[in-house]
Amino acid sequence: MRTDLNLLRILLAVYETGNVTAAAKRLGISQPAASAALSRLRHSLGDPLFIRSGTSMRATPRAQAIIEHTREVIEIIDRDILSSPTFDPATSDHQFTFCLSEVGEVVFLPALFERLRKEAPNARVRTISLAPDVLLENLQEGKVDAVLGYFPDLAAPNIYQQRLFSHDLACLVRREHPLVGKRMSLKAFCAAEHLQVSDGSRSQEMFESHLAKSGIRRNIVLQTSHYMSVPSIIESSDLIVVLPRTVANLYTHKVDVKIVEPPLEIPRYDLKQYWHARFHKAPRSLWLRGIISELFST
Template identity: 35%
Template sequence: MQLQRIDMNLFPVLEAIYTTRNLTRAAEQLHITQPAVSNALARLRRTLGDPLFTRSPTGMAPTPLTESIMPRVQEALSLLGASLSEHRHFVPQEARKTLRLSMNDMAETFLLPRLLEVLEQEAPGIAVESFQVPREQLVKELAANTLDFALDIPVPTSPHIKQQRLMSDRYLCMLRQDHPLADSASLTLEQYLKLEHIHVSSRRSGPGLEDIALNKLGRRRNVKLRVQHYRVAPLVVLRTDLALTVPASLAQQYSARLFELPFQVPQMDWHLLWHKNQHDDPANQWLRNKLVSLIEE
Protein backbone atom coordinates (compact mmCIF):
# COMPACT_ATOMS: atom_id res chain seq x y z
CA MET A 1 0.00 0.00 0.00
CA GLN A 2 1.32 3.44 -0.92
CA LEU A 3 1.97 5.54 2.18
CA GLN A 4 0.85 8.77 0.51
CA ARG A 5 -2.68 7.33 0.24
CA ILE A 6 -3.00 7.16 4.03
CA ASP A 7 -4.12 10.16 6.09
CA MET A 8 -1.43 10.35 8.78
CA ASN A 9 -3.80 12.31 11.05
CA LEU A 10 -5.68 9.06 11.66
CA PHE A 11 -2.81 7.30 13.45
CA PRO A 12 -3.03 9.32 16.69
CA VAL A 13 -6.68 8.20 16.79
CA LEU A 14 -5.62 4.60 16.28
CA GLU A 15 -3.08 4.92 19.09
CA ALA A 16 -5.62 6.51 21.45
CA ILE A 17 -8.18 3.74 20.86
CA TYR A 18 -5.46 1.11 21.31
CA THR A 19 -4.38 2.68 24.61
CA THR A 20 -7.82 3.34 26.11
CA ARG A 21 -9.76 0.43 24.50
CA ASN A 22 -12.74 2.80 24.45
CA LEU A 23 -13.99 5.27 21.84
CA THR A 24 -15.33 7.79 24.34
CA ARG A 25 -12.13 7.86 26.43
CA ALA A 26 -10.08 8.10 23.21
CA ALA A 27 -12.15 11.15 22.22
CA GLU A 28 -11.53 12.73 25.64
CA GLN A 29 -7.80 12.04 25.36
CA LEU A 30 -7.67 13.65 21.90
CA HIS A 31 -10.04 16.52 22.85
CA ILE A 32 -12.39 15.72 19.98
CA THR A 33 -15.93 14.32 19.81
CA GLN A 34 -16.78 10.62 19.98
CA PRO A 35 -18.38 10.70 16.49
CA ALA A 36 -15.13 12.17 15.13
CA VAL A 37 -13.24 9.20 16.61
CA SER A 38 -15.75 6.76 15.11
CA ASN A 39 -15.44 8.45 11.72
CA ALA A 40 -11.63 8.31 11.84
CA LEU A 41 -11.72 4.62 12.75
CA ALA A 42 -14.11 3.90 9.88
CA ARG A 43 -11.75 5.63 7.43
CA LEU A 44 -8.77 3.65 8.73
CA ARG A 45 -10.75 0.40 8.41
CA ARG A 46 -11.51 1.16 4.76
CA THR A 47 -7.92 2.21 4.03
CA LEU A 48 -6.26 -0.79 5.70
CA GLY A 49 -8.96 -3.33 4.81
CA ASP A 50 -9.23 -4.61 8.38
CA PRO A 51 -11.67 -4.09 11.31
CA LEU A 52 -8.70 -3.02 13.47
CA PHE A 53 -10.82 -3.38 16.66
CA THR A 54 -13.75 -5.58 17.65
CA ARG A 55 -16.12 -4.99 20.52
CA SER A 56 -15.62 -7.22 23.55
CA PRO A 57 -16.76 -7.27 27.21
CA THR A 58 -13.55 -5.49 28.16
CA GLY A 59 -13.77 -2.83 25.45
CA MET A 60 -12.34 -2.42 21.95
CA ALA A 61 -10.11 -5.46 21.33
CA PRO A 62 -7.35 -4.97 18.73
CA THR A 63 -7.20 -7.35 15.77
CA PRO A 64 -3.95 -9.20 14.91
CA LEU A 65 -3.17 -6.55 12.26
CA THR A 66 -3.50 -3.77 14.84
CA GLU A 67 -1.28 -5.65 17.27
CA SER A 68 1.35 -6.12 14.59
CA ILE A 69 1.53 -2.49 13.46
CA MET A 70 1.05 -0.66 16.78
CA PRO A 71 4.64 -0.94 18.06
CA ARG A 72 5.90 0.83 14.91
CA VAL A 73 3.03 3.34 14.95
CA GLN A 74 3.75 4.24 18.57
CA GLU A 75 7.47 4.51 17.86
CA ALA A 76 6.84 6.79 14.89
CA LEU A 77 4.48 9.03 16.87
CA SER A 78 6.98 9.20 19.72
CA LEU A 79 9.81 10.18 17.37
CA LEU A 80 7.65 12.84 15.73
CA GLY A 81 6.65 14.24 19.10
CA ALA A 82 10.26 14.32 20.26
CA SER A 83 11.33 16.10 17.08
CA LEU A 84 8.63 18.76 17.48
CA SER A 85 9.54 19.21 21.13
CA GLU A 86 13.24 19.50 20.27
CA HIS A 87 12.44 22.15 17.69
CA ARG A 88 10.70 24.24 20.36
CA HIS A 89 13.00 23.48 23.30
CA PHE A 90 16.43 22.12 22.41
CA VAL A 91 17.99 20.16 25.26
CA PRO A 92 21.55 19.15 24.22
CA GLN A 93 21.77 16.20 26.62
CA GLU A 94 18.54 14.73 25.18
CA ALA A 95 19.15 15.55 21.50
CA ARG A 96 19.26 12.71 18.97
CA LYS A 97 20.37 13.97 15.57
CA THR A 98 23.19 13.92 13.03
CA LEU A 99 25.19 17.09 12.41
CA ARG A 100 26.28 17.27 8.77
CA LEU A 101 29.25 19.51 7.96
CA SER A 102 30.99 20.40 4.72
CA MET A 103 34.66 21.35 5.11
CA ASN A 104 38.12 20.48 3.83
CA ASP A 105 40.70 18.30 5.54
CA MET A 106 42.45 21.24 7.19
CA ALA A 107 39.24 22.45 8.82
CA GLU A 108 38.49 18.88 9.92
CA THR A 109 41.87 18.68 11.64
CA PHE A 110 41.31 21.91 13.54
CA LEU A 111 37.66 21.47 14.41
CA LEU A 112 36.59 17.85 14.74
CA PRO A 113 38.74 16.76 17.73
CA ARG A 114 37.49 19.75 19.76
CA LEU A 115 33.91 19.44 18.52
CA LEU A 116 33.62 15.74 19.37
CA GLU A 117 35.09 16.41 22.81
CA VAL A 118 32.41 19.03 23.48
CA LEU A 119 29.57 16.90 22.08
CA GLU A 120 30.65 13.90 24.12
CA GLN A 121 30.25 15.96 27.29
CA GLU A 122 27.28 18.18 26.43
CA ALA A 123 25.27 16.43 23.68
CA PRO A 124 26.27 12.73 23.50
CA GLY A 125 23.30 11.85 21.25
CA ILE A 126 24.55 14.02 18.39
CA ALA A 127 26.50 12.17 15.68
CA VAL A 128 28.68 14.00 13.14
CA GLU A 129 29.17 13.47 9.41
CA SER A 130 31.91 15.46 7.67
CA PHE A 131 32.34 15.62 3.90
CA GLN A 132 33.27 18.24 1.33
CA VAL A 133 30.51 19.53 -0.92
CA PRO A 134 31.61 21.36 -4.10
CA ARG A 135 31.09 25.09 -3.69
CA GLU A 136 28.63 25.25 -6.57
CA GLN A 137 26.45 22.70 -4.72
CA LEU A 138 26.50 24.32 -1.27
CA VAL A 139 23.35 26.43 -1.69
CA LYS A 140 21.38 23.47 -3.03
CA GLU A 141 22.47 21.13 -0.21
CA LEU A 142 21.82 23.69 2.53
CA ALA A 143 18.38 24.45 1.08
CA ALA A 144 17.55 20.74 0.84
CA ASN A 145 18.54 20.26 4.49
CA THR A 146 21.00 17.53 3.51
CA LEU A 147 23.71 19.77 4.96
CA ASP A 148 23.59 21.77 8.21
CA PHE A 149 26.70 23.94 7.94
CA ALA A 150 29.60 24.61 5.62
CA LEU A 151 33.01 25.92 6.61
CA ASP A 152 34.58 27.56 3.59
CA ILE A 153 36.07 30.69 2.16
CA PRO A 154 33.48 33.40 1.43
CA VAL A 155 31.78 32.52 -1.82
CA PRO A 156 28.92 34.21 -3.69
CA THR A 157 25.71 32.72 -2.36
CA SER A 158 21.99 33.26 -2.64
CA PRO A 159 20.09 35.62 -0.32
CA HIS A 160 18.78 32.49 1.41
CA ILE A 161 22.21 31.66 2.83
CA LYS A 162 23.47 33.15 6.08
CA GLN A 163 27.20 33.35 6.76
CA GLN A 164 29.49 34.52 9.53
CA ARG A 165 33.19 35.25 9.31
CA LEU A 166 35.13 33.04 11.71
CA MET A 167 38.81 33.83 11.23
CA SER A 168 41.50 35.04 8.82
CA ASP A 169 44.71 33.21 7.98
CA ARG A 170 47.70 34.61 6.09
CA TYR A 171 49.77 32.56 3.66
CA LEU A 172 53.41 31.56 4.15
CA CYS A 173 55.91 29.70 1.99
CA MET A 174 56.99 26.42 3.56
CA LEU A 175 60.30 24.61 2.85
CA ARG A 176 62.01 21.75 4.64
CA GLN A 177 64.54 22.68 7.32
CA ASP A 178 67.60 21.62 5.27
CA HIS A 179 66.39 23.06 1.97
CA PRO A 180 69.14 24.91 0.01
CA LEU A 181 67.28 28.19 0.69
CA ALA A 182 66.56 27.47 4.35
CA ASP A 183 69.35 29.74 5.62
CA SER A 184 68.11 32.75 3.68
CA ALA A 185 66.92 35.65 5.79
CA SER A 186 63.95 36.14 3.47
CA LEU A 187 62.62 34.92 0.16
CA THR A 188 62.73 37.08 -2.95
CA LEU A 189 60.18 36.89 -5.72
CA GLU A 190 62.79 35.48 -8.11
CA GLN A 191 63.73 32.77 -5.61
CA TYR A 192 60.07 31.91 -5.10
CA LEU A 193 59.48 31.61 -8.86
CA LYS A 194 62.53 29.37 -9.34
CA LEU A 195 61.15 26.86 -6.83
CA GLU A 196 58.97 23.91 -7.82
CA HIS A 197 55.63 24.17 -6.05
CA ILE A 198 52.81 22.09 -4.61
CA HIS A 199 49.30 23.35 -5.32
CA VAL A 200 46.42 22.21 -3.09
CA SER A 201 42.93 22.15 -4.59
CA SER A 202 39.95 19.80 -4.61
CA ARG A 203 39.41 20.77 -8.26
CA ARG A 204 41.18 19.05 -11.14
CA SER A 205 42.31 22.37 -12.60
CA GLY A 206 42.28 26.08 -11.89
CA PRO A 207 44.50 28.61 -10.08
CA GLY A 208 44.87 29.32 -6.39
CA LEU A 209 44.89 32.71 -4.68
CA GLU A 210 48.68 32.86 -5.00
CA ASP A 211 48.46 32.17 -8.75
CA ILE A 212 45.90 34.92 -9.23
CA ALA A 213 48.15 37.34 -7.33
CA LEU A 214 51.16 36.36 -9.48
CA ASN A 215 49.12 36.71 -12.67
CA LYS A 216 48.45 40.34 -11.75
CA LEU A 217 52.23 40.82 -11.69
CA GLY A 218 52.60 39.10 -15.05
CA ARG A 219 54.41 36.18 -13.40
CA ARG A 220 53.76 32.47 -13.07
CA ARG A 221 55.10 29.78 -10.75
CA ASN A 222 56.10 26.21 -11.63
CA VAL A 223 53.62 23.74 -10.14
CA LYS A 224 55.26 20.33 -9.85
CA LEU A 225 52.54 18.60 -7.81
CA ARG A 226 48.79 19.16 -7.47
CA VAL A 227 47.04 17.42 -4.56
CA GLN A 228 43.55 17.44 -3.07
CA HIS A 229 44.34 17.81 0.62
CA TYR A 230 46.32 20.25 2.74
CA ARG A 231 47.34 17.61 5.26
CA VAL A 232 49.41 15.57 2.79
CA ALA A 233 51.20 18.51 1.17
CA PRO A 234 53.49 19.38 4.15
CA LEU A 235 54.58 15.73 4.33
CA VAL A 236 55.82 16.00 0.75
CA VAL A 237 57.62 19.26 1.56
CA LEU A 238 59.50 17.62 4.44
CA ARG A 239 60.94 14.96 2.09
CA THR A 240 61.63 17.00 -1.07
CA ASP A 241 62.81 20.39 -2.34
CA LEU A 242 59.24 21.35 -3.26
CA ALA A 243 57.70 24.52 -1.82
CA LEU A 244 54.21 24.91 -0.41
CA THR A 245 52.25 28.14 -0.11
CA VAL A 246 50.05 27.36 2.86
CA PRO A 247 47.92 29.04 5.56
CA ALA A 248 50.06 29.95 8.55
CA SER A 249 47.85 28.06 11.04
CA LEU A 250 48.75 24.80 9.29
CA ALA A 251 52.37 25.61 8.44
CA GLN A 252 53.21 26.37 12.08
CA GLN A 253 52.32 22.82 13.11
CA TYR A 254 55.39 21.43 11.31
CA SER A 255 59.12 21.66 11.91
CA ALA A 256 59.83 23.49 8.68
CA ARG A 257 61.38 26.72 7.39
CA LEU A 258 58.69 29.35 6.91
CA PHE A 259 58.98 32.53 4.85
CA GLU A 260 56.70 35.50 4.37
CA LEU A 261 55.59 35.64 0.75
CA PRO A 262 57.50 38.13 -1.44
CA PHE A 263 54.23 39.37 -2.97
CA GLN A 264 50.77 40.28 -1.72
CA VAL A 265 48.18 37.52 -1.42
CA PRO A 266 44.76 38.10 0.18
CA GLN A 267 44.29 36.36 3.49
CA MET A 268 42.18 33.22 3.65
CA ASP A 269 38.89 34.06 5.38
CA TRP A 270 36.97 31.19 6.93
CA HIS A 271 33.18 31.59 6.98
CA LEU A 272 30.42 29.50 8.53
CA LEU A 273 27.41 29.13 6.19
CA TRP A 274 23.88 27.93 6.93
CA HIS A 275 20.40 28.28 5.41
CA LYS A 276 18.11 31.06 6.60
CA ASN A 277 15.29 28.54 7.20
CA GLN A 278 17.41 27.07 10.02
CA HIS A 279 18.49 30.41 11.46
CA ASP A 280 15.96 30.47 14.32
CA ASP A 281 15.95 26.73 14.97
CA PRO A 282 17.12 26.16 18.59
CA ALA A 283 19.27 23.16 17.67
CA ASN A 284 20.91 25.05 14.81
CA GLN A 285 21.52 28.04 17.08
CA TRP A 286 23.15 25.91 19.77
CA LEU A 287 25.37 24.08 17.29
CA ARG A 288 26.22 27.31 15.48
CA ASN A 289 27.35 28.94 18.71
CA LYS A 290 29.48 25.92 19.57
CA LEU A 291 31.16 25.91 16.16
CA VAL A 292 31.88 29.64 16.33
CA SER A 293 33.29 29.44 19.85
CA LEU A 294 35.50 26.46 18.97
CA ILE A 295 36.95 28.23 15.94
CA GLU A 296 37.52 31.42 17.93
CA GLU A 297 39.52 29.45 20.48
Protein backbone atom coordinates (compact mmCIF):
# COMPACT_ATOMS: atom_id res chain seq x y z
CA MET A 1 0.00 0.00 0.00
CA ARG A 2 1.30 3.42 -0.98
CA THR A 3 0.20 6.52 0.87
CA ASP A 4 0.98 10.14 0.07
CA LEU A 5 3.08 11.30 3.01
CA ASN A 6 1.37 14.68 2.85
CA LEU A 7 -1.85 12.91 3.93
CA LEU A 8 -0.16 12.08 7.21
CA ARG A 9 0.07 15.81 7.91
CA ILE A 10 -3.73 15.96 7.62
CA LEU A 11 -4.03 13.06 10.07
CA LEU A 12 -1.80 14.75 12.63
CA ALA A 13 -3.39 18.19 12.19
CA VAL A 14 -6.94 16.86 12.63
CA TYR A 15 -5.84 14.83 15.66
CA GLU A 16 -4.22 17.85 17.33
CA THR A 17 -6.84 20.48 16.45
CA GLY A 18 -9.96 18.35 16.76
CA ASN A 19 -11.62 19.45 13.51
CA VAL A 20 -10.99 19.63 9.80
CA THR A 21 -11.44 23.40 9.50
CA ALA A 22 -8.77 24.16 12.10
CA ALA A 23 -6.47 21.53 10.56
CA ALA A 24 -6.85 23.15 7.12
CA LYS A 25 -6.02 26.57 8.56
CA ARG A 26 -2.89 25.22 10.27
CA LEU A 27 -1.69 23.62 7.03
CA GLY A 28 -2.56 26.64 4.88
CA ILE A 29 -5.04 24.81 2.64
CA SER A 30 -8.76 25.12 2.05
CA GLN A 31 -11.29 23.21 4.13
CA PRO A 32 -12.55 21.23 1.09
CA ALA A 33 -8.97 20.25 0.23
CA ALA A 34 -8.41 19.04 3.80
CA SER A 35 -11.65 17.07 3.76
CA ALA A 36 -10.74 15.46 0.43
CA ALA A 37 -7.27 14.54 1.75
CA LEU A 38 -8.78 12.97 4.90
CA SER A 39 -11.18 11.03 2.73
CA ARG A 40 -8.32 9.63 0.64
CA LEU A 41 -6.43 8.64 3.78
CA ARG A 42 -9.53 6.90 5.19
CA HIS A 43 -9.88 4.97 1.98
CA SER A 44 -6.19 4.09 1.89
CA LEU A 45 -6.14 2.80 5.49
CA GLY A 46 -9.63 1.26 5.42
CA ASP A 47 -10.69 3.05 8.61
CA PRO A 48 -12.77 6.17 9.38
CA LEU A 49 -9.88 7.46 11.56
CA PHE A 50 -12.06 10.16 13.18
CA ILE A 51 -15.65 10.13 14.39
CA ARG A 52 -17.52 13.38 14.97
CA SER A 53 -18.42 13.91 18.61
CA GLY A 54 -20.22 17.22 19.15
CA THR A 55 -18.09 19.97 17.66
CA SER A 56 -14.87 17.95 17.56
CA MET A 57 -13.46 14.84 15.91
CA ARG A 58 -12.44 11.87 18.07
CA ALA A 59 -9.76 9.51 16.86
CA THR A 60 -10.53 5.84 16.27
CA PRO A 61 -8.27 3.18 17.80
CA ARG A 62 -6.54 2.82 14.44
CA ALA A 63 -5.74 6.54 14.31
CA GLN A 64 -4.53 6.50 17.93
CA ALA A 65 -2.29 3.51 17.20
CA ILE A 66 -0.43 5.26 14.40
CA ILE A 67 -0.43 8.87 15.55
CA GLU A 68 2.87 8.75 17.47
CA HIS A 69 4.65 7.07 14.56
CA THR A 70 3.08 9.63 12.25
CA ARG A 71 4.41 12.47 14.40
CA GLU A 72 7.89 10.91 14.42
CA VAL A 73 7.90 10.45 10.63
CA ILE A 74 6.87 14.07 10.01
CA GLU A 75 9.47 15.39 12.46
CA ILE A 76 12.20 13.36 10.76
CA ILE A 77 11.14 14.55 7.31
CA ASP A 78 10.96 18.20 8.37
CA ARG A 79 14.18 18.13 10.39
CA ASP A 80 16.45 15.87 8.36
CA ILE A 81 15.10 15.94 4.82
CA LEU A 82 13.21 19.15 4.09
CA SER A 83 15.18 21.53 6.28
CA SER A 84 17.92 23.58 4.63
CA PRO A 85 21.35 22.05 5.33
CA THR A 86 23.83 24.20 7.21
CA PHE A 87 27.56 24.28 7.84
CA ASP A 88 29.15 25.45 11.06
CA PRO A 89 32.88 26.08 10.53
CA ALA A 90 33.45 26.56 14.26
CA THR A 91 32.59 22.91 14.98
CA SER A 92 33.65 21.25 11.71
CA ASP A 93 36.49 18.74 11.71
CA HIS A 94 36.40 18.35 7.92
CA GLN A 95 39.67 17.89 6.05
CA PHE A 96 39.75 20.57 3.35
CA THR A 97 41.64 19.30 0.33
CA PHE A 98 42.95 21.80 -2.21
CA CYS A 99 44.63 21.10 -5.52
CA LEU A 100 47.49 23.57 -5.89
CA SER A 101 50.64 23.81 -7.94
CA GLU A 102 53.92 24.46 -6.14
CA VAL A 103 53.56 28.14 -6.96
CA GLY A 104 49.92 28.02 -5.92
CA GLU A 105 50.95 26.97 -2.45
CA VAL A 106 53.13 30.07 -2.20
CA VAL A 107 50.39 32.34 -3.52
CA PHE A 108 47.34 30.96 -1.70
CA LEU A 109 48.20 28.64 1.16
CA PRO A 110 49.62 30.97 3.87
CA ALA A 111 46.64 33.36 3.95
CA LEU A 112 44.09 30.60 3.36
CA PHE A 113 45.46 28.39 6.12
CA GLU A 114 45.54 31.31 8.57
CA ARG A 115 41.91 32.17 7.83
CA LEU A 116 40.75 28.56 8.11
CA ARG A 117 42.50 28.18 11.47
CA LYS A 118 40.61 31.20 12.78
CA GLU A 119 37.15 30.27 11.54
CA ALA A 120 37.37 26.47 11.49
CA PRO A 121 39.90 25.65 14.24
CA ASN A 122 39.12 21.93 14.26
CA ALA A 123 39.43 21.51 10.50
CA ARG A 124 42.47 20.04 8.78
CA VAL A 125 44.03 21.18 5.52
CA ARG A 126 45.66 19.08 2.80
CA THR A 127 47.13 20.15 -0.54
CA ILE A 128 47.72 17.87 -3.51
CA SER A 129 48.78 18.13 -7.14
CA LEU A 130 46.90 16.10 -9.75
CA ALA A 131 46.86 15.65 -13.51
CA PRO A 132 43.82 17.28 -15.21
CA ASP A 133 41.95 14.02 -15.95
CA VAL A 134 42.41 12.72 -12.40
CA LEU A 135 41.61 16.14 -10.97
CA LEU A 136 38.21 16.24 -12.69
CA GLU A 137 37.27 12.87 -11.20
CA ASN A 138 38.40 13.92 -7.73
CA LEU A 139 36.38 17.13 -7.90
CA GLN A 140 33.29 15.18 -8.95
CA GLU A 141 33.70 12.68 -6.11
CA GLY A 142 34.24 15.41 -3.53
CA LYS A 143 37.79 14.27 -2.78
CA VAL A 144 38.99 17.78 -3.67
CA ASP A 145 37.11 20.73 -2.21
CA ALA A 146 38.56 23.41 -4.49
CA VAL A 147 41.20 23.98 -7.14
CA LEU A 148 43.14 27.23 -6.98
CA GLY A 149 45.44 28.64 -9.62
CA TYR A 150 45.91 28.56 -13.36
CA PHE A 151 44.18 25.45 -14.71
CA PRO A 152 42.96 26.17 -18.26
CA ASP A 153 42.26 22.46 -18.83
CA LEU A 154 39.41 22.57 -16.30
CA ALA A 155 36.84 23.66 -18.85
CA ALA A 156 34.26 20.86 -18.53
CA PRO A 157 30.55 21.89 -18.55
CA ASN A 158 30.05 20.71 -14.96
CA ILE A 159 32.98 22.70 -13.59
CA TYR A 160 32.32 26.15 -12.17
CA GLN A 161 35.06 28.73 -12.03
CA GLN A 162 35.57 32.20 -10.56
CA ARG A 163 38.35 34.57 -11.52
CA LEU A 164 40.29 35.76 -8.49
CA PHE A 165 43.03 37.99 -9.93
CA SER A 166 45.45 38.35 -12.82
CA HIS A 167 49.08 37.34 -12.45
CA ASP A 168 52.23 37.87 -14.46
CA LEU A 169 55.83 36.71 -14.76
CA ALA A 170 59.02 38.52 -13.84
CA CYS A 171 62.77 38.03 -14.21
CA LEU A 172 64.92 37.42 -11.14
CA VAL A 173 68.70 37.99 -11.03
CA ARG A 174 71.34 38.57 -8.38
CA ARG A 175 71.55 42.17 -7.29
CA GLU A 176 74.97 42.85 -8.88
CA HIS A 177 74.35 40.97 -12.12
CA PRO A 178 76.91 42.30 -14.68
CA LEU A 179 74.54 42.27 -17.67
CA VAL A 180 71.45 43.65 -16.06
CA GLY A 181 70.75 47.14 -14.77
CA LYS A 182 67.37 48.61 -13.95
CA ARG A 183 66.15 47.37 -17.28
CA MET A 184 67.21 44.51 -19.49
CA SER A 185 67.41 44.50 -23.27
CA LEU A 186 66.14 41.58 -25.31
CA LYS A 187 69.70 41.07 -26.57
CA ALA A 188 71.02 40.76 -23.00
CA PHE A 189 68.11 38.46 -22.13
CA CYS A 190 68.93 36.08 -24.96
CA ALA A 191 72.71 36.23 -24.37
CA ALA A 192 72.51 35.50 -20.66
CA GLU A 193 72.50 32.02 -19.18
CA HIS A 194 69.12 30.92 -17.88
CA LEU A 195 67.69 28.70 -15.19
CA GLN A 196 64.45 27.06 -16.34
CA VAL A 197 61.90 25.76 -13.84
CA SER A 198 59.95 22.92 -15.45
CA ASP A 199 57.47 22.22 -12.66
CA GLY A 200 54.63 21.16 -14.95
CA SER A 201 52.64 24.33 -14.30
CA ARG A 202 50.56 25.72 -17.12
CA SER A 203 51.93 29.25 -16.57
CA GLN A 204 55.46 28.10 -17.43
CA GLU A 205 54.07 26.15 -20.38
CA MET A 206 52.29 29.31 -21.54
CA PHE A 207 55.54 31.29 -21.27
CA GLU A 208 57.57 28.74 -23.24
CA SER A 209 54.89 28.68 -25.93
CA HIS A 210 54.91 32.49 -26.10
CA LEU A 211 58.71 32.52 -26.56
CA ALA A 212 58.49 29.94 -29.32
CA LYS A 213 55.83 31.91 -31.19
CA SER A 214 57.95 35.05 -30.84
CA GLY A 215 61.00 33.26 -32.21
CA ILE A 216 63.01 33.88 -29.01
CA ARG A 217 65.51 31.29 -27.86
CA ARG A 218 67.20 31.32 -24.49
CA ASN A 219 70.52 29.87 -23.41
CA ILE A 220 69.23 27.42 -20.79
CA VAL A 221 72.10 25.92 -18.82
CA LEU A 222 70.16 24.59 -15.83
CA GLN A 223 66.75 22.96 -15.59
CA THR A 224 64.99 22.09 -12.36
CA SER A 225 61.52 20.81 -11.54
CA HIS A 226 61.22 22.70 -8.23
CA TYR A 227 61.47 26.25 -6.94
CA MET A 228 63.15 25.37 -3.65
CA SER A 229 66.73 25.78 -4.91
CA VAL A 230 66.08 28.79 -7.15
CA PRO A 231 66.88 31.68 -4.78
CA SER A 232 70.26 30.37 -3.64
CA ILE A 233 71.29 29.50 -7.21
CA ILE A 234 70.30 32.91 -8.57
CA GLU A 235 71.99 34.73 -5.68
CA SER A 236 75.32 32.96 -6.30
CA SER A 237 75.41 32.98 -10.11
CA ASP A 238 74.78 35.11 -13.17
CA LEU A 239 71.76 33.06 -14.23
CA ILE A 240 68.40 34.59 -15.04
CA VAL A 241 65.12 32.90 -14.13
CA VAL A 242 61.59 33.80 -15.23
CA LEU A 243 58.97 32.95 -12.64
CA PRO A 244 55.64 34.17 -11.22
CA ARG A 245 55.95 37.63 -9.73
CA THR A 246 54.56 36.56 -6.34
CA VAL A 247 57.34 34.04 -5.97
CA ALA A 248 59.93 36.54 -7.17
CA ASN A 249 58.71 39.08 -4.59
CA LEU A 250 59.03 36.48 -1.87
CA TYR A 251 62.63 35.70 -2.81
CA THR A 252 63.68 39.36 -2.75
CA HIS A 253 62.96 39.35 0.99
CA LYS A 254 65.01 36.25 1.63
CA VAL A 255 68.19 36.54 -0.47
CA ASP A 256 70.22 39.22 -2.27
CA VAL A 257 68.35 39.21 -5.56
CA LYS A 258 66.26 41.70 -7.51
CA ILE A 259 63.33 41.72 -9.89
CA VAL A 260 63.84 42.97 -13.44
CA GLU A 261 61.02 43.45 -15.90
CA PRO A 262 61.16 41.13 -18.91
CA PRO A 263 62.29 42.79 -22.15
CA LEU A 264 59.24 41.44 -23.97
CA GLU A 265 55.50 41.50 -23.48
CA ILE A 266 54.40 38.33 -21.67
CA PRO A 267 50.64 37.65 -21.50
CA ARG A 268 49.07 37.94 -18.07
CA TYR A 269 46.99 35.01 -16.89
CA ASP A 270 44.02 34.66 -14.55
CA LEU A 271 44.19 32.71 -11.33
CA LYS A 272 40.82 31.18 -10.47
CA GLN A 273 39.03 28.92 -8.07
CA TYR A 274 37.26 25.89 -9.52
CA TRP A 275 34.59 23.58 -8.07
CA HIS A 276 32.21 20.87 -9.29
CA ALA A 277 28.52 21.43 -10.05
CA ARG A 278 27.58 18.66 -7.59
CA PHE A 279 28.65 20.90 -4.73
CA HIS A 280 27.52 24.25 -6.11
CA LYS A 281 24.77 24.60 -3.49
CA ALA A 282 26.45 22.64 -0.69
CA PRO A 283 26.74 24.83 2.44
CA ARG A 284 30.36 23.86 3.16
CA SER A 285 31.42 24.61 -0.39
CA LEU A 286 29.51 27.90 -0.40
CA TRP A 287 31.24 28.94 2.81
CA LEU A 288 34.68 27.93 1.55
CA ARG A 289 34.28 29.69 -1.79
CA GLY A 290 33.18 32.83 0.02
CA ILE A 291 36.33 32.74 2.15
CA ILE A 292 38.54 32.26 -0.90
CA SER A 293 36.81 35.03 -2.82
CA GLU A 294 37.09 37.42 0.11
CA LEU A 295 40.79 36.71 0.55
CA PHE A 296 41.93 36.82 -3.06
CA SER A 297 39.35 38.31 -5.40
CA THR A 298 40.22 41.68 -6.97
